Structure formats: structure tokens, C-alpha cells
Amino acid sequence: MTNIRIGNGYDIHRLVSDRPLILGGVKIEHELGLLGHSDADVLTHAIMDALLGALSLGDIGHYFPPTDDKWKGADSVVLLTEVDRLVQAKGWKIGNIDSVIVAERPKLKPHIQAMRDRLATALHLQPDQVGIKATTNETLDATGREEGISAYAVVLLVENR
Numbered sequence: 699m700t701n702i703r704i705g706n707g708y709d710i711h712r713l714v715s716d717r718p719l720i721l722g723g724v725k726i727e728h729e730l731g732l733l734g735h736s737d738a739d740v741l742t743h744a745i746m747d748a749l750l751g752a753l754s755l756g757d758i759g760h761y762f763p764p765t766d767d768k769w770k771g772a773d774s775v776v777l778l779t780e781v782d783r784l785v786q787a788k789g790w791k792i793g794n795i796d797s798v799i800v801a802e803r804p805k806l807k808p809h810i811q812a813m814r815d816r817l818a819t820a821l822h823l824q825p826d827q828v829g830i831k832a833t834t835n836e837t838l839d840a841t842g843r844e845e846g847i848s849a850y851a852v853v854l855l856v857e858n859r
């Protein structure tokens with residue numbers, strides 16, 4: 699029988715006026731961007747935590763501490779490729795990823811394909827192995843008030859034989 703593992707990840711970052719908005723490795727035109735030590739790409743962070751979680755390897759803060767200047771302004775897709783290397787070194791490969799971004803604005807639908815392509819390329823996957831969806835929070839809570847953007851991800855890992 700094929701061995702499989704499942705992992706889930708979540709992240710949220712605050713929206714501020716003087717930062718770019720980067721989601722799934724794609725820069726999106728918007729008057730607000732996400733605040734963080736890295737580029738604050740919540741979707742990529744949620745996917746990294748899901749990958750690490752699937753193998754009980756801890757979380758991204760353990761590998762890329764927000765207290766370390768090395769990761770200041772880091773491109774999260776580069777961090778993702780590091781996590782992917784770790785997963786592969788442990789003898790696993792990604793079956794598929796599914797995710798959802800919670801953002802009241804901007805409209806993300808026009809950017810979803812570019813995010814899937816960017817992440818699939820970085821992870822050496824086909825775009826149909828990378829699911830990305832968007833939803834508003836129907837104006838409820840912090841994301842609904844546009845104070846931040848959050849993302850959830852689930853991954854399935856398959857043992858490499």
C-alpha cells in the first residue's frame with residue numbers, strides 16, 4: 699500500500715499602506731500590502747506549514763526565524779523551495795495542494811492562475827496539483843474589515859519509492 703501523509707497550514711498578516719501585496723509569489727496591484735519580516739506572502743506560508751506539518755517537522759518559524767535578519771524581506775517562494783527540498787530529502791513527494799485565501803479585497807480571481815503557475819513551477823508540479831481558491835469573509839472579523847489577509851492550505855504527501 700502507498701504511504702500517504704496529510705498536513706494543514708494557516709497564516710494571517712496585517713494589511714498596511716506602505717507594502718506590496720504578494721500572494722502565491724505573485725505581486726498584485728492594490729493600495730495595501732501585507733506586513734511581515736519576509737514578503738509576508740500568507741498563501742506561501744500556509745503551504746509551507748502544511749508541508750512541514752505533514753511530516754511533523756515543526757513550522758516555518760523554526761527554519762526561518764523572524765528574529766533572523768537573513769530572512770528580512772525574503773521571497774517566500776525561495777523559502778518554499780527550501781521546505782520542498784526537506785520534504786524530498788525525507789523521501790516524500792507532493793501529491794496535491796489545496797488552499798484558500800481569505801481576502802475582502804482585491805478581487806483575486808484574475809490572479810489565481812498566475813499563482814498556481816508560479817507555485818507549481820517552484821515545486822516542480824503540474825498546475826493541476828496546486829489548488830488555490832479565494833473567498834471574502836463577508837465583511838466579518840479582521841479579514842472582513844480589511845485589516846489583514848489570511849490563507850489556509852492542505853497538502854497530501856506520497857512516499858517516494
Ligand SMILES: Nc1ccn([C@@H]2O[C@H](COP(=O)(O)O)[C@@H](O)[C@H]2O)c(=O)n1
Pocket residue numbers: 800801802803804805806807808832833834835836
Ligand atoms: N478576494 C476575493 C474574494 C472572492 N473572490 C471570488 O469571488 C467569489 C465569491 O466570493 P464570496 O466570498 O462572496 O463567496 C469567490 O468564489 C471567488 O471566486 C475573488 O476573486 N477574490
Ligand SMILES: C[C@@]1(CO)OP(=O)(O)OP(=O)(O)OC[C@H]1O
Pocket residue numbers: 709733734735736737738739743758759760761762763764765769770772
Ligand atoms: C516567514 C517568516 C520569516 O522570518 O517571517 P514573516 O514574514 O514574519 O511571516 P510569519 O508567518 O509571521 O512567520 C514566519 C517566519 O518564518
